[in-house]
Amino acid sequence: MKKVIIIGGGAAGMQTALRLAERGIEPLILEKEAEAGGKLRGWHALFPTFTPAEEVLTELRRRIEEKKIEIRTRSEVRSLTPKSVTLADGQRLDCDAVVLASGFTLFDAAIKEEYGYGLYDNVFTSADIERMLNEGRVARADGSAPRRIALLHCVGSRDEKVCQQHCSRVCCITGVKQAMELKQRFPEADIFNFYMDIRMFGPGYEEMYREAQQKCNVHFVRGRISEAAPTLDGRIQIKAEDTLTGRPLRMSVDMLILLVGMRANDDSAALAESAGLQRSPSGFMAPRDHFLHNVESNVEGIFYAGTVTAPKNIGETLNEAIAAADAAADYLNE
Structure with missing residues (x-):
C-alpha cells in the first residue's frame, strides 16, 4: 500500500488523511503539538452559523479513530523531500508523497x-x-x-x-x-x-x-x-x-x-529550503499555480492543504484538504 505523510494534525491534516484512506492510501499524520486539532482546539464558535468548533473537531476525531489512522504527536519536522520526512530528533520516515498541512501562526x-x-x-x-x-x-x-x-x-x-x-x-x-x-x-x-x-x-x-x-x-x-x-x-x-x-x-x-x-509559520523558510519549495512574498508556501494546480507545490510529490498557502476559513480548509488528498492519490496512481 502506498503511504503519504501529512505534516500537521489540524483540520486540514485530518481531513486529508480521511480522504487518502478512502482512496486506499495509508496516511500518517505528524503533529508537533501534544494533541491534534490545531487552531480549532482554541476556537469557540464558527462563523457564520455559530456552530461550536468542538462539534467539528469531535466529528473529525471520531472519523480518524474509526479509520484507525495513525497520528504521531510531539513530532516536529525538520526537513522533507517527496519521499521522506526527517524529524527534529533525527529520525527519518520514508513515504511515497508528502502533504504539507502545517497551518499558520497567529500574529503576536x-x-x-x-x-x-x-x-x-x-x-x-x-x-x-x-x-x-x-x-x-x-x-x-x-x-x-x-x-x-x-x-x-x-x-x-x-x-x-x-x-x-x-x-x-x-x-x-x-x-x-x-x-x-x-x-x-x-x-x-x-x-x-x-x-x-x-x-x-x-x-x-x-x-x-x-x-x-x-x-x-x-x-x-x-x-x-x-x-x-x-x-x-x-x-x-x-x-x-x-x-x-x-x-x-x-x-x-x-x-x-x-x-x-x-502569518506564515516561523519554520516555513527552513522547510521550504530543505525541499526546494517556493514561497510567496507573504511568507506562505506558494502553490504551483492558483488555478489548476493550487494544492500542488513546485516540487513533484509534495502537496499543500489549508492555510499553509494563505489565510482561509475552516470550510475552505476542509474542502482544500480533500482536493490535496485527491491530487496526491492521482499522482501515486499514475
Missing part, C-alpha cells in the same frame, strides 16, 4: 506596542476572547463586566510596518461574530468595531454584518486606533480618527480587543 499582538497588549490590563486578542468564551466567563482583569468594548481590526494584517502586507480574510467576520457574542452576554454594553475596510467575502457574512448593526446595535467606525493608554480607573483610553467624517475621536473603553491576523 505585543509587536504593536502602541496598543499595549501584554503591558496593560484589559487589552486582549481575539484568540483570548475565544478562550474566554470556551471557558464560559468573559470579564475584565478585575472580574467585572465591561460596559464599553472596542474591537480593532487588521492587527498584524495589511500593515507594512510589521511586514504583513496581506489581508488575513477572516478577521473582519471574526470581529462581527465576537461583537454579536459579546452583545448577547452584555446586552447593555456599547460595542465598537474600528476597521480599515469591511471585507465580507463569504456566504452569509454580509447578512451577519447587517444583523450585527440592525439587531445587535453594534457600532462600526471606519478608522484605525493610533494608540491606547491605561487610565487611573483601570480602563483603556483610545485615540482614533473617524475617516468617514475626518474627525479625531477619543474614548475610554473597558476592554480593547485586537483582531490578530494570520
Whole structure:
C-alpha cells in the first residue's frame, strides 16, 4: 500500500488523511503539538452559523479513530523531500508523497506596542476572547463586566510596518461574530468595531454584518486606533480618527480587543529550503499555480492543504484538504 505523510494534525491534516484512506492510501499524520486539532482546539464558535468548533473537531476525531489512522504527536519536522520526512530528533520516515498541512501562526499582538497588549490590563486578542468564551466567563482583569468594548481590526494584517502586507480574510467576520457574542452576554454594553475596510467575502457574512448593526446595535467606525493608554480607573483610553467624517475621536473603553491576523509559520523558510519549495512574498508556501494546480507545490510529490498557502476559513480548509488528498492519490496512481 502506498503511504503519504501529512505534516500537521489540524483540520486540514485530518481531513486529508480521511480522504487518502478512502482512496486506499495509508496516511500518517505528524503533529508537533501534544494533541491534534490545531487552531480549532482554541476556537469557540464558527462563523457564520455559530456552530461550536468542538462539534467539528469531535466529528473529525471520531472519523480518524474509526479509520484507525495513525497520528504521531510531539513530532516536529525538520526537513522533507517527496519521499521522506526527517524529524527534529533525527529520525527519518520514508513515504511515497508528502502533504504539507502545517497551518499558520497567529500574529503576536505585543509587536504593536502602541496598543499595549501584554503591558496593560484589559487589552486582549481575539484568540483570548475565544478562550474566554470556551471557558464560559468573559470579564475584565478585575472580574467585572465591561460596559464599553472596542474591537480593532487588521492587527498584524495589511500593515507594512510589521511586514504583513496581506489581508488575513477572516478577521473582519471574526470581529462581527465576537461583537454579536459579546452583545448577547452584555446586552447593555456599547460595542465598537474600528476597521480599515469591511471585507465580507463569504456566504452569509454580509447578512451577519447587517444583523450585527440592525439587531445587535453594534457600532462600526471606519478608522484605525493610533494608540491606547491605561487610565487611573483601570480602563483603556483610545485615540482614533473617524475617516468617514475626518474627525479625531477619543474614548475610554473597558476592554480593547485586537483582531490578530494570520502569518506564515516561523519554520516555513527552513522547510521550504530543505525541499526546494517556493514561497510567496507573504511568507506562505506558494502553490504551483492558483488555478489548476493550487494544492500542488513546485516540487513533484509534495502537496499543500489549508492555510499553509494563505489565510482561509475552516470550510475552505476542509474542502482544500480533500482536493490535496485527491491530487496526491492521482499522482501515486499514475
